[in-house]
Amino acid sequence: MSDLVVSTQGLTRRFKEKTAVSNLDLEIRQGQIYGFLGPNGCGKTTTMRMLTGLLTPSSGSVSVLGRPMPQYAEPLKNEIGYMTQIFSYYRDMTVLENLRFAAEIYGMPRRKSADRIDELLTTYDLTENANQLSGSMSGGQRQKLALAATVLHGPKLLFLDEPTSAVDPETRRSFWEQLFDLVDQGATMIVSTHFMDEAERCHKLAILEHGVKKADGSPRQLMEDLNATVIEVEGEGLRQVKHLLDDTPKVLSTAQVGARLRVLVDKSETEPMAMITSRLSDFSNVTMSVQRPNLEDVFVSATKGPAQ
Numbered sequence: 147m148s149d150l151v152v153s154t155q156g157l158t159r160r161f162k163e164k165t166a167v168s169n170l171d172l173e174i175r176q177g178q179i180y181g182f183l184g185p186n187g188c189g190k191t192t193t194m195r196m197l198t199g200l201l202t203p204s205s206g207s208v209s210v211l212g213r214p215m216p217q218y219a220e221p222l223k224n225e226i227g228y229m230t231q232i233f234s235y236y237r238d239m240t241v242l243e244n245l246r247f248a249a250e251i252y253g254m255p256r257r258k259s260a261d262r263i264d265e266l267l268t269t270y271d272l273t274e275n276a277n278q279l280s281g282s283m284s285g286g287q288r289q290k291l292a293l294a295a296t297v298l299h300g301p302k303l304l305f306l307d308e309p310t311s312a313v314d315p316e317t318r319r320s321f322w323e324q325l326f327d328l329v330d331q332g333a334t335m336i337v338s339t340h341f342m343d344e345a346e347r348c349h350k351l352a353i354l355e356h357g358v359k360k361a362d363g364s365p366r367q368l369m370e371d372l373n374a375t376v377i378e379v380e381g382e383g384l385r386q387v388k389h390l391l392d393d394t395p396k397v398l399s400t401a402q403v404g405a406r407l408r409v410l411v412d413k414s415e416t417e418p419m420a421m422i423t424s425r426l427s428d429f430s431n432v433t434m435s436v437q438r439p440n441l442e443d444v445f446v447s448a449t450k451g452p453a454q
């Protein structure tokens with residue numbers, strides 16, 4: 147049996163003259179955490195809404211758990227969990243009331259849902275908050291409640307839209323540990339993010355820009371395949387160095403990181419160090435070194451070139 151959980155061909159969505167998602171081909175396999183990485187407005191939410199059957203594509207096809215979408219949105223409701231970007235539970239209801247309400251929406255039998263809610267309160271460390279109004283909880287606690295409600299009915303496939311944009315790094319770390327626990331229990335998930343550290347945790351990811359997939363693969367593969375050499379410049383006058391390099395052919399980008407300037411030089415330049423050294427010949431107090439690419443380099447390079 148195929149382990150393909152989600153596949154799309156030529157998936158496109160237009161809103162009047164705006165194309166929010168353009169000709170997107172995806173293959174997402176069982177047990178993967180698949181990331182959509184891209185800036186605000188690149189089409190992450192629109193893609194998720196089409197994959198969950200909430201929005202009809204303008205063209206192209208979508209298959210989710212072996213069924214075409216949006217036609218099978220209703221029968222697949224119990225197999226899918228969708229954690230939207232905005233906290234979509236009732237702030238004037240307690241944690242327990244919200245979870246009971248979600249269980250009713252999923253048509254879960256009362257006995258079964260009571261046991262499941264107890265289990266989730268323990269898993270997500272919400273037992274002490276059970277009778278607290280969700281509106282009075284911290285962002286991190288609300289996020290745990292949202293995750294608990296999303297997995298309440300035991301879905302096989304989870305969609306998490308920018309799940310950690312409102313929480314601190316420590317909460318983000320523990321949230322990701324919980325995601326890997328869910329994967330260990332057999333879930334597949336699609337996570338959208340604009341954080342590089344979050345994208346790096348995914349098994350595979352697609353880099354999106356203006357609704358177009360610019361690159362996809364595992365983070366490691368994307369870094370290995372980077373079509374640029376990364377050079378770091380250290381020393382005096384980095385702002386002037388930056389302005390000079392920004393006007394240099396084959397320099398894809400420059401970005402200052404603390405006391406270093408990170409420079410991406412297109413791979414078509416066969417002697418990148420010699421080229422940069424010669425360009426900076428007037429700067430006597432700088433040193434240069436070639437560095438391993440990181441995901442941000444991949445993102446910058448992918449969004450400079452033509453779409454794949």
Ligand SMILES: Nc1ncnc2c1ncn2[C@@H]1O[C@H](COP(=O)(O)OP(=O)(O)OP(=O)(O)O)[C@@H](O)[C@H]1O
Binds near residue numbers: 166
């Ligand atoms: N219902 C709509 N009507 C008109 N335009 C829309 C609609 N929904 C989305 N768009 C547009 O489509 C583009 C993609 O939006 P989308 O919300 O999918 O991006 P995103 O990557 O999820 O961004 P964000 O991180 O800000 O949510 C944007 O330009 C947005 O304004």
